[in-house]
Amino acid sequence: MREAENVIVADQLTKKFGDFTAVDAISFKVKKGEIFGFLGANGAGKTTAMKMLIGISKPSSGTATVAGFDVYTQTEAIKKNIGYMSQKFALYDDLTVKENITFFGGIYGLPRKKIKEKREELISQLGLENISNKLVGSLPLGWKQKLSFSVSLLHEPKIVFLDEPTGGVDPITRRHFWEMIYKAANQGTTIFVTTHYMDEAEYCDRVSIMVEGKIEALETPKKLKEQFNVASMNDVFLKLARNIE
Amino acid sequence: MSISLSNISKSYKKVKAVQDISFDVKPGELFGLIGPDGAGKTTIFRILTTLLIPDDGTAEVAGFDIVKDYKAIRKSVGYMPGRFSLYQDLTVQENLSFFATIFGTTIEENYDLIEDIYVQIEPFKNRRAGKLSGGMKQKLALCCALIHKPKVLFLDEPTTGVDPVSRKEFWEMLKRLQKKGITILVSTPYMDEAALCDRIALIQDGEILEIDTPKAIVNKFPKTIYNVGADNMYKLIQSIKNYEHLYSVFPFGEFVHYTDKRDSFEIEDLKTYLENAGLKNIHIDATQANIEDAFMELAR
Numbered sequence: 100m101r102e103a104e105n106v107i108v109a110d111q112l113t114k115k116f117g118d119f120t121a122v123d124a125i126s127f128k129v130k131k132g133e134i135f136g137f138l139g140a141n142g143a144g145k146t147t148a149m150k151m152l153i154g155i156s157k158p159s160s161g162t163a164t165v166a167g168f169d170v171y172t173q174t175e176a177i178k179k180n181i182g183y184m185s186q187k188f189a190l191y192d193d194l195t196v197k198e199n200i201t202f203f204g205g206i207y208g209l210p211r212k213k214i215k216e217k218r219e220e221l222i223s224q225l226g227l228e229n230i231s232n233k234l235v236g237s238l239p240l241g242w243k244q245k246l247s248f249s250v251s252l253l254h255e256p257k258i259v260f261l262d263e264p265t266g267g268v269d270p271i272t273r274r275h276f277w278e279m280i281y282k283a284a285n286q287g288t289t290i291f292v293t294t295h296y297m298d299e300a301e302y303c304d305r306v307s308i309m310v311e312g313k314i315e316a317l318e319t320p321k322k323l324k325e326q327f328n329v330a331s332m333n334d335v336f337l338k339l340a341r342n343i344e
Numbered sequence: 345m346s347i348s349l350s351n352i353s354k355s356y357k358k359v360k361a362v363q364d365i366s367f368d369v370k371p372g373e374l375f376g377l378i379g380p381d382g383a384g385k386t387t388i389f390r391i392l393t394t395l396l397i398p399d400d401g402t403a404e405v406a407g408f409d410i411v412k413d414y415k416a417i418r419k420s421v422g423y424m425p426g427r428f429s430l431y432q433d434l435t436v437q438e439n440l441s442f443f444a445t446i447f448g449t450t451i452e453e454n455y456d457l458i459e460d461i462y463v464q465i466e467p468f469k470n471r472r473a474g475k476l477s478g479g480m481k482q483k484l485a486l487c488c489a490l491i492h493k494p495k496v497l498f499l500d501e502p503t504t505g506v507d508p509v510s511r512k513e514f515w516e517m518l519k520r521l522q523k524k525g526i527t528i529l530v531s532t533p534y535m536d537e538a539a540l541c542d543r544i545a546l547i548q549d550g551e552i553l554e555i556d557t558p559k560a561i562v563n564k565f566p567k568t569i570y571n572v573g574a575d576n577m578y579k580l581i582q583s584i585k586n587y588e589h590l591y592s593v594f595p596f597g598e599f600v601h602y603t604d605k606r607d608s609f610e611i612e613d614l615k616t617y618l619e620n621a622g623l624k625n626i627h628i629d630a631t632q633a634n635i636e637d638a639f640m641e642l643a644r
Contacts, residue, residue, distance in 0.1 A: 140507040141478055240381050267504070267533045269380035269548060270636045271643060274594045278581060281595070285578035295507040298536065301597025321598055332597075333536065336508045 104131045106257055106289045107152065111161035112170075114147050121147040123312035124161060131257075134280065134290040136303030136320075140340050143309040145293050152291075153260060154178055166257040179208070182251035185262035189247035192236030196227055199235055200250060207254035221249050241272030248279055258289040266296055277302050297333035306332070308339055315339050345404070346371045346496050346527035347392060352401035354387050361387040362550045364401070369529055374522050376541035377531040378635070384550040385531040386426060389500045392529070393423045406495045419447070422489035426500040428481050432474030436465055436484055439473050440491060447492035457524065458487045461517055479510040486517065490526075497521065499530040503537065515540050535635040546639050553642040558635060565633035565641060567591065568609070571599040573627040574618060583621040587614065594640060599627075601637060 107129035114122040122144045129135045139145040150156035152165050154174030163170045166180040190199045200221060204214035222231050225245055235243060244264065251259050261280075265273045280302075284290050292303060300306050300320060307317040316323060316339055323335045347369035354361050362384040369375040377385045390396035392405055394414035403410045406420040430439045440462075444451050455462075465483050468476065473484060482502060489497060499518075503511045515537065518528055530541070538544045539558045546553040546561070554561055572593075574580040581600060584593045591603040602614070611628045618626050 140509055267381040269383075269643070270535065270640050271594075272380075274640075277595045278578075281578040281581065285576065296534075297508055298534075298597070302595065319598075331536075333508055337512060340507075340509050 105129065106131050106167075107135075107163070107165050107291070109152070109161070109163040112148070112151060112158055112163050113160045114144075114151060114156065115159040120312050122151070122158075125309070125312075125314045126161075127307055127314060127317055129258075129289055129291065131289055132284050132287045134284050134292065134302065134304045136300045136306035137291060137293040137309070138295065138297070138300055138306055138336065139309030140295060140336075144312040145295075145309055148309070149260060149262075149291075149293055152177075153181060153183065179254070180257050182254070182256040182259040183262075184247050184251040184259065184264060186244075186264060186266055189243060190235045190250065193234060195234055196222065196231045196238075196246065199246070200253070203250045204253055209254060217253055221253075225249060241268050241275070244268060244272070244276055245279060248276065252283060252288065256288065258291055259283065261290060261292045261294075263294045263296060263299070264292065265299055297331065297336050300332040300336075308336060310340055345369065346373070347375075347403075347405050347529060349388075349392070349403040350401055352388070352391060352398045352403055354391060354396065354398050360550050362391075362398075365547075365550075365552055366401075367545055367552065367555050369527060371527055372522065372525055374518060374528045374530070374540075374542045376538055376544040377529065377547055378533075378535060378538045378544050378639075379531075379547035380533050382549075383547045385547060386500055387550075389423070389425070389498050389529075389531065393421060393498055394418060419492070420494060421496045421498060422492070422494035423498045424485050424489045424500065424502055426504065428485060430473045430481070430485055430488060433472055435470050435472055436476070437469040439484060440487055443488040444491045449492050451491065454491055454493045457493055457521075458490050460520065461490075462487050478506055479513075482506060482510070482514065486514075490521070494526065496527045496529070499528065501531050501533065503532060503534065511537075535639060538635045544635075546635075546642060548639075548643050553639070561638050562633050562635060565638050567603040569631050569633050569637060570602045570604075570609075570611070570614075570628055571596070571631045572602045572614070572618075573599045573625070574623040575625045576623065579621070580618070580623055583618055583623065587617055589614075592640075592644075594637075596636075599631075601631070602628075 105128045110126050111124045112122060113124050125148060137145055151158050151170055154170060154177040158170060165177045168176040194202060197218060200218045201214055204217060222228060265276055280290055292299060305319050307314045320332055327335045327338050329335055345368045350366045352365045353363050379385055391398050392403060394410050394417050397411060405417050408416045410417060440451055461483050465480050503514055522528055543557050545555045581593060584590060584602060589605050591605045594601050615626050615628055
């Protein structure tokens with residue numbers, strides 16, 4: 100069997116701010132179609148690391164490629180090949196569903212014809228026919244999130260970065276959301292989830308846990324739970340982050 | 345009762361934020377309102393802290409009526425809103441002194457109540473509140489809500505956006521406050537925190553789905569739940585959705601939670617079905633329901 104292609108490769112990736120090392124020589128690989136959880140406490144260095152990977156912050160040292168492009172020299176190519184969705188910034192509330200899709204299609208540089216095609220496909224897949232002319236601000240949170248995830252896939256990126264995607268949503272909608280993620284991953288899109296909600300971590304194929312700028316663990320949730328002899332990722336996290344017995 | 349709501353309703357224009365809600369919180373109880381964003385949790389807090397008048401129904405807090413006796417309630421309760429609402433450009437110590445003065449007391453008078461929380465932020469006492477980390481802001485807000493020694497403490501989503509270590513510490517603090525006789529009403533969207541409360545109300549779309557101890561709610565779950573796992577999660581879910589005996593299937597981390605329509609469910613039967621669908625490494629075993637299972641069943 101051919102080994103799956105790596106779409107993210109980081110080697111000794113480091114970011115310093117003055118004397119402070121925010122990200123300390125992290126190395127890891129993420130495969131095509133993998134759901135990769137990138138975990139850490141507030142201030143552990145997750146956001147700084149992710150900013151380097153999406154090409155908006157230059158590393159201090161080390162190397163990394165994302166979708167085959169170099170994080171030092173090919174940041175524009177990286178941006179074209181990734182999608183991004185966050186709970187905090189998602190869609191424009193005062194544009195309609197249709198307008199949001201059109202707007203983001205334009206931002207991603209899709210041709211007009213393609214945008215129209217994608218817009219219709221997406222609206223019908225999500226069952227939003229009756230509300231496609233409504234303002235996004237008037238939709239329930241769960242619908243916004245599903246729409247926002249779909250919009251992040253509009254330009255068929257190789258990797259989607261999700262920043263705490265499902266916080267605050269009701270449990271059923273959350274699961275619909277994860278089903279969408281599984282579907283995208285099954286079609287070969289790599290999913291990179293940054294979160295400090297450990298229940299989101301349970302859904303990932305593999306997770307890395309950052310503590311004070313370093314990756315302290317990188318395994319499947321199952322193996323991590325076995326290794327630390329605990330029942331949940333929350334307990335794994337507490338043991339690692341506090342180093343408690 | 346420390347808190348008592350009967351038939352409380354509140355609408356904002358056409359939106360029914362809470363509908364006909366009734367529940368009681370006993371003195372010294374740690375009571376949780378558990379539900380997603382938009383369930384009506386904050387509206388309930390605002391009504392009980394006398395910041396909002398309900399359209400219908402009555403409520404009492406610490407023995408006072410929320411409409412007639414609003415001034416007495418404001419003196420007897422502490423409230424930590426979901427959004428950080430201290431003065432960003434006052435220092436840690438200035439904020440605390442300010443709240444003490446407003447309530448006609450001093451930091452020294454009730455220091456024993458906040459001591460074990462305050463010592464954690466004391467090294468930063470001259471820092472402006474706006475420059476604190478999330479966990480520190482949360483601790484300062486709790487100190488400010490406690491400085492007048494309230495009988496009832498209202499905490500609206502205190503752990504949202506806080507990492508697991510700080511969350512755990514926060515719940516340990518609540519347990520200690522409870523031991524000092526303070527009644528606590530706390531809301532959270534995290535179902536795993538429900539287990540830490542004495543009793544909980546599950547709430548969605550402005551209505552209460554169930555009120556009981558976390559354990560009793562889980563025990564009432566009507567069906568046996570099975571953990572099902574396989575090599576491809578997407579194909580597993582798609583296949584199970586077409587299984588004729590399916591009652592419900594929901595992703596739960598590395599497994600899906602499956603329930604069957606029949607009383608006599610055979611694991612082998614489902615296993616054969618999944619094998620025929622081309623799945624590998626199939627794993628099926630019975631497991632315990634948790635609060636999320638209960639919530640989803642009640643919300644069906």
